[in-house]
Amino acid sequence: MSTVTTAPAPAKTSAAPAHPPGHEPVHNYLLEPGPGPDVKGFARVWPTVKAWATTVDHKRIGVMYLFTVSVFFAIAGCAALLVRAELMNPDMDFLTADEYNRMFTLHGVMMVFLFIVPSIPASLGNFALPIMLGAKDVAFPKLNLMSYYIFLAGASLAVYAILSGGIDTGWTFYTPYSDTTNTAVLPMTMAVFVAGFASILTGINFIVTIHKMRAPGLTWNRLPLFIWALYAVSIVQVLATPVIGITMVLLAMERLVGIGIFDPALGGDPVLFQHFFWFYSHPAVYIMILPAFGVISELMGTFSRQRVFGYRAIALSSVAIAMLGFLVWGHHMFVSGQSPLSSIVFSVITFLIGVPSGIKILNWVATMYKGSVWLTAAMLYSLAFIFLFTIGGLTGIMVGALAVDIHLHDTYFVVAHFHYVMMGGTVFAMIGALFYWWPKMFGRMMSETWGRISAGVTFFGFNMTFFTQFILGSQGMPRRYFTYLPEYHDLHQVSTVGSWFLGLGLLMVLFNMIWSLFKGKPAPGNPWGAATLEWTHTTSPPDHHNFHRTPLVTHGPYDYDVLFSGDGYGGDGAGTPAPVPNPEVGGPQEMGKSVDLGLSQPKPKHD
């Protein structure tokens, strides 16, 4: 996607008169015009607070989402550290059995519903999607803001549920226990119900934006793969989330008036609850991982300086995973007493999921082949992703096999499996994405050195924490217990120490971010030399309206050679000369003269 503003060149080069007031290149979506110097105290910050709280700018909403989900990630992460610390020794060191149950439920519910589901799509997706499409905003900006507040409302309900005693059902709310336990199930189900609405609204917004608001020339085959992934995610959100809504309503009614739909004492079927729950929650697993796939596709292309191998296969495999993801939920229920027939069917379809996932992994690896791999912090995180996700995915196939699952069900093996996918997959991809888009979001570079060190520490800590759990699980350590037999002691201790390394690595990322906001070097428009619209056509950070001119897209999102050699074509078929670089935005023209960041950028390779 090149800069193809083919207006007469002189008008562009004499930059001074080109900008109407309020649209100078330095104009920055993060900033508000401040009050006069005589305004003091609270009145000084109030306009900014108000402007942010009522903003309909997708970039600001994305930043607000990013902040909010990070807070929940931190809380839920601390809960995980407490759980791990309790498991250091088999005795009840500082958590009672009851507190332990509440703590891991807190960790699960918060991580799933308040962090991972909205994580990449609502924060980075909201920020990047309209810019990558060359649109000024999402299709329904007010709805976007509403979804943020609905999410906040859901989150407050969840916090209320935790403060009023917490819940001890695990994040799955299985009946009949959730029907009878006297913990705060009701507010928590309502929290999930409300947060689901936010998810639906984001999904609708994304689908409509992708369908209707692409820049001229941005055909489906030229969509960045991140957009394809978000598209697949949004379909899942729209189709699956209503079902968790009605499930939570039914569960709440079960508790309130005893409707008996999931109560065997009244003729209901508790396994039906599991079907209802997993009809959403298994596709939700793909809501969590698909955006990560999109991120990795972007990073692989950009940091290998090479067109992403098998673009179409990656794009369509996202959609295939989204669709197949609806047909496999029963593999969570192999030992629930569901019919053997459905177990077999679900098991077979579960294996099929491995095909599109494998396509992606192989294509990413092939993208790096003979490319000029640039090992930035973001790239290191995405390499870690490929390593960890492959392990997570393959162990998923193992637990998807019926006979093996009987042995491994509800053991630490399953815990390790989904942490490899969710944490090693989604969270690593999200950190990589943050390193990648941070300069665009905040106009500052994060420290590469510390970023690379943190990637190493996190990777080491993660494997130390969770690889041991594979071994523990295969030896029969059941999940969700606060204590264990003495023979598991050593591995549990290794795992707990690993969790400290993991926490340390994540803290380094956090401090890196905060440091960069104050001390980071100012970012140029396109520090990574990427070829998608948000890098080539906007400043860092972008303008309020993203673009000064609606971009015209003439080639694919990963055509680095066309972009950087400057021998592109006008795209109108009329022999228009090569694109005129647009001096006030990022893009190839900045590659040579940008501020020295101390980063070594390999020369784009042409052969």
Added chain:
Amino acid sequence: MAENAHTSSGHDDGHHGHHIIPLGVLLKVFGALIFLTILTVVLGLWERDGTIHLGALSVPVALGIAGVKATLVAMFFMALKYDTRVNALAFSLSIVFLVVFFVFTFLDTGFRDTFNEWPDTPIDERELQELRLQERNEALQPAFEAQPLVLPGDTALIRTP
């Protein structure tokens, strides 16, 4: 925008989404809907008092009539017939996934007893029981063989050619 590159605000009849449905069509569709409602009520009441007997077909028939009614509403009242295909695709996707939801759940609830021939006892105990059974059969074998398979009274039942 690629597909929206034409000039704005054309509210011409020919364009999708701005089709003005003739009043005659709306009224005809409403008539058909009322007719189908009466049909399904009459069929239901007849079925209940035994005038007709649809039996297992009564559910598919009622659902079929409802499906036709819903299609009529979607096609004409909701103007899907004149609309972009994306909207129709979204609508049909919801139906498809509803069917998937039901069918896969039914694969469980409808087939709970399918392969349940095995007793709950563990395999080693079962093998032991089978061994005992075999030993017992073998012990009883002489007694069985002493007894003729066809008793004299049964010969009348066997037709000889």
Added chain:
Amino acid sequence: MAVHPAPITFDDPHGGHGHGDGAGHPPHLKHYFVSSEQQFDASKLGMWLFLVTEILLFGGMFVAYGIYRSMYPELFTEASTQLDTVMGAVNTAVLLLSSLTVAWSIRAIQLGNKKLCFWLLVATVALAGMFMVVKYFEYTHKFDLGIFPGEEMVYAEGTTFTLPGLGEENFGPAVDEHAAEGDDHHYVPGDHGLTNQRAGLFFSIYYMMTGIHGLHVLIGMIAIGILAVKTWRGKYSAEWYTPIENVGLYWHVVDVIWIFLFPLMYLI
């Protein structure tokens, strides 16, 4: 609107505030859309996607209905006789008629007839209100008979229970206590003739589905009422009537759900 003859430029110097060539853009056009056409298409697709979520929301309960019907077919044929077919049929006709008035009101506004559009919207709200009134009578009648969802279901004295969730508290008062009152309109809780112990399950599904459907009717009434007021004030015209079209779509889906609910609950 920014399609110029060659060379192609998408020059928009006013950023988000203006639309270049000064062809004059209608006041309803949001700045982040290029044309009314795009805005209309986008909001309509958004509405359709919202309807998809509505269908799947009800879909969960339809699946519960289907699963329990396949488990206990006799329960459903027996319990459905408790529902008043005539009232259900009347309500179906009422909703179908309201669908017609909404579709007609869109036609009216497309042709620029704001007055007709207003009255048709008012008629829709009135019909929806009628639906709710009928629903109210149906519900109160059932409550009188002690037909409640799940564990609240009241049975006649002497019914034997084998399900552990049912017991003494599910018995209604002895029938003869009230028979002497001679009040035609007084029903005795438990005097509904149902003996199936899972009747509570059927009526749980019935109350959940019709209840949530009724909630949607109420929301639709409010939305259409607002539209009617705005139409009266002349907010909509043949140029711009997207909200009417979208709320109309919502209303038709409420109708479609009832089209399925009616035979499943009342007839078979």
